[in-house]
Amino acid sequence: MAAQEPRWRAVAKTILRPYGQIVFSRDLAVGLLVMAAIGCTPWLLLATLGAVAAATLGTLLFGLGGRAVREGGVGCIAVLTTLALAVFSPGSGPPVALVLFGALFSLLFAASFQAVFANVALPTHSLPFVAATWVVHLAARAMPESGSMAILTEPAAFLPQVWLAPSWLDVPAALVFGQGKVTGILIMAALLVHSRIGFLLAAVGGLVVAGLRLWLRDGSPWSLMDITAVFNGVLAALAIGGVWFVPQPSSLLLAAVSAAASALVSYALFPVLGAWSLPVISLPFVVTVHLVLTAARMRQHDRWPRSTVPAHRPEEALSHHLVRMRRFGNLAWLPFRLPFRGEWFVSQGHDGAHTHQGLWRHGLDFEGRTANGKAHQGEGKELRDYVCYGLPVVAAGAGTVALVEEGVPDNPIGEINTQDNWGNAVVIQHGANLFSVCAHLQTKSIRVKVGDVVTPGMEIGRCGSSGRSPIPHLHFQIQRSKLLGSPTIAFDFGDVMVRRGDDLEIGTHTVPSEGAFVRPVQRDDVLARALSWSPGMQFELTRGDHEDSEIAKVEVDLRGTRSLHSPRGRLVFDAYDNGLVLVDYSGGAKSLLRYLLLAFARLPFDPSPRLSWTDTLSRRLFMPRWRRTLADLWIVLVPEFGKLDVSYTMRREAGSVLVEGKAETWHSSAQLSLDGKAYTIQIDNRGVRTAIVMKKIDAGYGKDAKA
Numbered sequence: 001m002a003a004q005e006p007r008w009r010a011v012a013k014t015i016l017r018p019y020g021q022i023v024f025s026r027d028l029a030v031g032l033l034v035m036a037a038i039g040c041t042p043w044l045l046l047a048t049l050g051a052v053a054a055a056t057l058g059t060l061l062f063g064l065g066g067r068a069v070r071e072g073g074v075g076c077i078a079v080l081t082t083l084a085l086a087v088f089s090p091g092s093g094p095p096v097a098l099v100l101f102g103a104l105f106s107l108l109f110a111a112s113f114q115a116v117f118a119n120v121a122l123p124t125h126s127l128p129f130v131a132a133t134w135v136v137h138l139a140a141r142a143m144p145e146s147g148s149m150a151i152l153t154e155p156a157a158f159l160p161q162v163w164l165a166p167s168w169l170d171v172p173a174a175l176v177f178g179q180g181k182v183t184g185i186l187i188m189a190a191l192l193v194h195s196r197i198g199f200l201l202a203a204v205g206g207l208v209v210a211g212l213r214l215w216l217r218d219g220s221p222w223s224l225m226d227i228t229a230v231f232n233g234v235l236a237a238l239a240i241g242g243v244w245f246v247p248q249p250s251s252l253l254l255a256a257v258s259a260a261a262s263a264l265v266s267y268a269l270f271p272v273l274g275a276w277s278l279p280v281i282s283l284p285f286v287v288t289v290h291l292v293l294t295a296a297r298m299r300q301h302d303r304w305p306r307s308t309v310p311a312h313r314p315e316e317a318l319s320h321h322l323v324r325m326r327r328f329g330n331l332a333w334l335p336f337r338l339p340f341r342g343e344w345f346v347s348q349g350h351d352g353a354h355t356h357q358g359l360w361r362h363g364l365d366f367e368g369r370t371a372n373g374k375a376h377q378g379e380g381k382e383l384r385d386y387v388c389y390g391l392p393v394v395a396a397g398a399g400t401v402a403l404v405e406e407g408v409p410d411n412p413i414g415e416i417n418t419q420d421n422w423g424n425a426v427v428i429q430h431g432a433n434l435f436s437v438c439a440h441l442q443t444k445s446i447r448v449k450v451g452d453v454v455t456p457g458m459e460i461g462r463c464g465s466s467g468r469s470p471i472p473h474l475h476f477q478i479q480r481s482k483l484l485g486s487p488t489i490a491f492d493f494g495d496v497m498v499r500r501g502d503d504l505e506i507g508t509h510t511v512p513s514e515g516a517f518v519r520p521v522q523r524d525d526v527l528a529r530a531l532s533w534s535p536g537m538q539f540e541l542t543r544g545d546h547e548d549s550e551i552a553k554v555e556v557d558l559r560g561t562r563s564l565h566s567p568r569g570r571l572v573f574d575a576y577d578n579g580l581v582l583v584d585y586s587g588g589a590k591s592l593l594r595y596l597l598l599a600f601a602r603l604p605f606d607p608s609p610r611l612s613w614t615d616t617l618s619r620r621l622f623m624p625r626w627r628r629t630l631a632d633l634w635i636v637l638v639p640e641f642g643k644l645d646v647s648y649t650m651r652r653e654a655g656s657v658l659v660e661g662k663a664e665t666w667h668s669s670a671q672l673s674l675d676g677k678a679y680t681i682q683i684d685n686r687g688v689r690t691a692i693v694m695k696k697i698d699a700g701y702g703k704d705a706k707a
Contacts, residue, residue, distance in 0.1 A: 010070060017072025018052050018079050022175060023187075023202075024238055025194035026072070026312055033193060037186035038079075038176050040159060044086055044152040047099050051078035054103035064111065077106035080129040080282070085136060087177040088279035089150040093140035098149055101139070105132035122290055125239065126282040134278055155180065166222065171206045174231040196633050197247045197314040198238055204252060205237025205259035206230060212263050229266040232284040233259035239289050242314035244307060246321040247636045251305035254292070262288040315632040316586060319618055322639055323584045326616040327508070327601075335494045335509060336396040336430075337456050338520040339438055339476050340463070343499070344388065345369045347473060349514030355468070362488035363477040364512060368463075375471065381413055388463045389442070389472040395428055395454040396436050396493075402482040403427035406446050408466040416468045422475075422484045423467025426460045433480045440469040457520075495521040495578050495604065497611075506604050506613040521578040524607040527657060530676040531580045531603060533573065539564070541592040542693045550592050551697075569593045579604040585621065594621055595692055599670040599681045600659045601646065611650045619644045622666070622685060 016031030019038070023030065039045040055078035056069050068074060081102040090098075109128035117124050155164055159182065169184025176187065191199040209230045217226070241247060241255030265284035273280055296307060311317040338344075348354055348365035356363040367375050368387030376385040383389050405425045411417055424441040426448060442464030448454060465472040478491040496510040499517040512518045537554040552566040564571040569587020571594070573580060580603045585594045601615045619642045620628050635642045646663045655675070661668040666685040673679065679694040 010066075013070040013072065014056055014075070015049070015052060017070065018055075018075030019048075020190075020194070021072045021076035022080065023190055023194055024198070024243055025190070027194055030190045030194045031072075033186050033190035034176065037173070037178065037183045037190070038083070040156055040178065040180060040183045040186075041153055042156050043154065044083070047086065047095065047152050048079045048082045050096075051075075051082040051099050051103045051106075054078065054100050055107055058104060058107045062107065062111070064107075074107050074110045077110050077126070077129045077132065078103040080126060081106050081132045081136070083177045084129070084133045084279060084281050085140075086149040086152045088133075088137070088281070089148050090137045090140035091148055091150075092145045093143035093149075095149050095152060097143075098136055098140055102132055102136045105135050122293060123244075125286050125289060126235075127286045130281055130283045130286065133281055137278060170222075170227070171210065171230050171234075172202070174227045175234060177227075177231070179227075195242065195313045195315060196629055197318070197636060198242050200633065200636070201237045201241040201247075201252070201255050201314070202234050204241070204256050205234040208237070208256045208259040209233035209263045212260055216267075225267065225270045228270065228280050229263040229284075232262040232266050232280075232282060232288070235282060235285040236262035236288045239285070240292055242317070243310050244289070244293060245305040246308045247314045247318045248305055248639070249637060252636070254305055258288050258292055261291070315628075318632070318635060319620060319642075320584055320586075322635070322642060323618055326643060327583075335492050336436065336478070337394075338493055338496060338518060339394055339396045339436075340366065340474065341392060341394065341457075341520065343369075343497075343517055343519035344474075345375075346512045346514050346516045346518060347375075350511060352514060359487035360477070362490050363475060366474045366476065367472070369517070380471075383410055383413065383465055383472060386465075386472040388474065389465065390445075391463045392459045393426075393438050393441060393461045393463055393474055395456055395458045395460055396438075396476070397428070397430045397456050399428040399430040399436070399454055401426060401448045401450050401452045401454060401460075402429040402435060403484070404446055404448065404450055405484060406441075407443070409443050410465045410472075411467075411469060413465075414470050416470050417466065418468055420466070421468045423469060424461070424464060425467075425484055427482050427484065428454060428460075429482060435479050435482050435486075437475070437477050437479060437484065439475040439477075439484075440464055440467050440473060442466070497521060497606065497608070504606075504608050504611055506606070506611055508602070508613070508615075521604050521606045523578055524605045526674055527603075527607075528577075528605045530657075530672065530674045531575070531605075532676070533562070533564070533575060533580075535562070538697050540695050540697050542695075543592055544691060548592070552593060564593055564596075566591060566593060571596060578606075592692055595668075595681055595683055595690065596694070597621065598646075598666075598683060599661060599668045600648070600672070601661075602648070603650070603657075603659065603672075607652075609652045613648050615646050615648060617644045617646055617663075618642055 012028055016028045017026060019034040020027055020031030022034055038048060052075045055074045059069050059074050082099050085098055085102055106128060109131045113124040113128050163182050164180040167181060169181045170179045172187040173179050173183040191202050213226055236258040237255040240258040241251045245251040262284045265287055266280055269280045269284060306321060308317045308321060344366040346364060347367045348356055350356060351361050368391060369375060370377060370387055375387060378385045405422060408420045408423045422439040424443060424446060425437060425439040426446060428436050430436060442462040443466055445462035448460045454460060463472055463474050477488045479486040479488055492509045492511045494508055496507045497519045498505050498507055533554045535554050535556045539552050540549060541552060542549045550566050550568060552564040555565045556562050562573055569585060569591030571585050572583040574583055582597045582601050585597045598621060601617060604611060623631060631642060644663055646661050648659060648661045651658045655673060657672045659670045666683060668683045671680040677696050681692040683690045
């Protein structure tokens, strides 16, 4: 089981994460580097440490919990507030009091703004820092001149003056309101350790603002206004290109535009707020990010750039995005399902020669076939002679019945009804502007009514020959409106079994081609039970002769995401009625969980004796750390670089299932027992063989296993 976090590490998180959060990092090494950068002014470092201590104590006393302390968000606001009060000194007020009040208001504004902005799904970012700084700054003016925060900005005496001279390194140093070569180098190192993509984005933001300054303020001396513009531009580029959008060429462009916009807002606000002697600090960054995020919500499609859930590093966001796009497509990992049971024949595909043309090109017609490939038995003169006539038609996905057209009689063989072109039909709404149509249904066979909620595979009617249908068949299409006859849109099916001679190949995002024999997955309950990973289950993974072991537990987070989780890594999976999908892995290279993703990335619960399919994984799973560092930067521009195509086959054996995978440089085999108690996995990568045994264990067993 996962060991309790050591106390020293909890203390380290409390101290270092507030500094790392300045550059959007949770890494302790990054926090140490940022702390060292501030340490070029020792008294200022001590003041920020005092602010972190005060914010930590206040967070605990206020009841926000230890987790809020370890995440470092409130502490980061307190650190930034202290830095701003020192650099933009109000000129009066005792420094100790200002630091303590700054920490107090950082806590209050951080908690209250988070509650307010959660209702509109916008981040607070450094807005609490701006508010806390302004409140303390204004309050200090009413205090007697008993000191000044400016005395904290004296650089360390041991630093040579040449290291403090103005240079281009003042640009990265501006992230902590500092200056000098040492501060700039340490901040650059922090950005590099945190993320190479983040470093690239910071460079883009800094260069854009520097270029904008040369264009708009050429000849003007470098001033605090320019430092503020650079500070906001770099933060905007980091947030837009590396936090809220997937790193890709389009997000780099948006990051550059956001950096320029943030700089312009800085120049605009400086004289306005200067009238009240208030520092601009990071307000332009917050304004720019909110403008971009709210404007992005009005786009018709979430792409170019694609928004994302914030990850620990931009590299992780990019990797997760590419994995999902390659494996599961643009919309979801499980698209529509075939609207029937058993094997059917595709008699007309997309862009078909008969009726699937123009606005209705994305349509599919399905018919039944006999064992010898005929559409009917006997002479085929009667409707009942046709194999598919009267067979169940099922919902292709979850949704609500939006329209039902019935009362149209079936046509005699060879005749068509052009007045009621679609015949008896059911239209189901699956989401906003997303409707499926099943048409030419059998008269008096429809079993649903408008408003009914349907689930995938639920019977909605029977195959018929109504409307423009000379012989019994099923027409299926996807459209943006519930009206029959609306233009079609492109779509695909998931879990499609395609017959290839005597073998079956399963497709995950398949558009059935004309002339193909297809069927949906037929659930095998025995295999499904063997791979039913329920919350709370625990597994012990052992490599070789017990030289390395790892305990993983099935967990479900607040979003309903299931995962196998260990102290070393996390393997997200999705178990649905027709299969098990190992979605993505995150964690260190030492975790044995990543081998599961390689060995059986997807397992259909189908009883066929032999199945084959292909999948696409990430090359990062096998790359050493130094190669991943270079690859992550290259993948931003060339996403196909990190793609790894894998071919899988699954065969039934006595009491088990054997899954074999093959890629360019490695192959794998996984023996999965049908009692669900043990899995044996072997990976051979360029001649290096790794053997792993995965066993189900009772809760509490294996407490002494290596973490």
